[in-house]
Amino acid sequence: MKNAKRFSTLFFAVIAILFSMETKAQEQTKQSEYLNHWRIGFGLNGGIPVKESYNFSLGADARLQYDFTTKTSLAATTGYTHLFSAGDDAGFIPAKLGFKAFLGNQFYVLGEAGGAFGTTKELGNSFLWTPGIGVATKHIDVSLRYENYNDYDTGQISLRLAYGFQL
Template identity: 30%
Template sequence: MKKLLLSLAFLGFMAVAAHAQSSSDGGKFSIGVEAGLPVGDTHNISNFAIGGSLKYDHPIADHLYLTGSAGYTRFLYKSEVKDFLNKSGEGFIPVKAGIKYFFDDAFFAEGQLGAVFSTESGGGTGFAYAPGVGYSFAGGLEAGVRYEGWSHDGTVSQVALRVAFKF
């Protein structure tokens, strides 16, 4: 069931993105690398998270964009947890949609909601939420900082930095 939901979400995202890409509406894809610092209870088992994501921004009004993103994040376990569980970390696939508002030509704030899928057997699916701020540089580079929380039998959370190239 988890793979079916992920596949449907991915296909829906790609269909919207392909339609938007074929028109001259100014929508943009971005591909980025992400690094996170676990916070809250997550910090007890992990010191660092690393991943990547694909994102699409579709204009819906002046300075306002509808966003869709999918990616992969791996929380790397602390050494004592790694030794106890006999594995280096746990992977997740977050799929989110949201709104991005540009205050001017560069500074923005955004919020996204969605689902996160564990790549571990029996890991399940959780609710994802991510408010953040960022800056779009000339030449297509974009950087943003966000708080991201995933709720499923507790909360996995991080403060993450995303550096991306828009095309």
């Protein structure tokens, strides 16, 4: 009986806290004018290639973003990605331009296209296109994307974890 009373007290305290948090989350300040601004983010990437010639990928990137409105942005991304295999590895520097559209306050879709410039011997350059989805907060950005390298005859599904801030 004593444990049941403690449990019910704890239960109602948790419900009260959650209810007050939800109520507070409903308050919004109306923004009369949206000011265009720049953001920059630095991310770490890990991926699984879709072809059997590579085992996994690791990379790092930097993304410069210009916000047109609170829901639309232009993005420029570059960095380094390394595809690991039992045989010859592949490394490249991607350079992409893209468009990001928010579907709510934090969820977004992103489409990028550009080039992948090979850094390992005989790799060459390739056209690169990347659709993705993600969640962005004030500083944290987590996205899942598919990258296709036309001339490398491979692609990957990659997870990006980034930290960003307004410039």
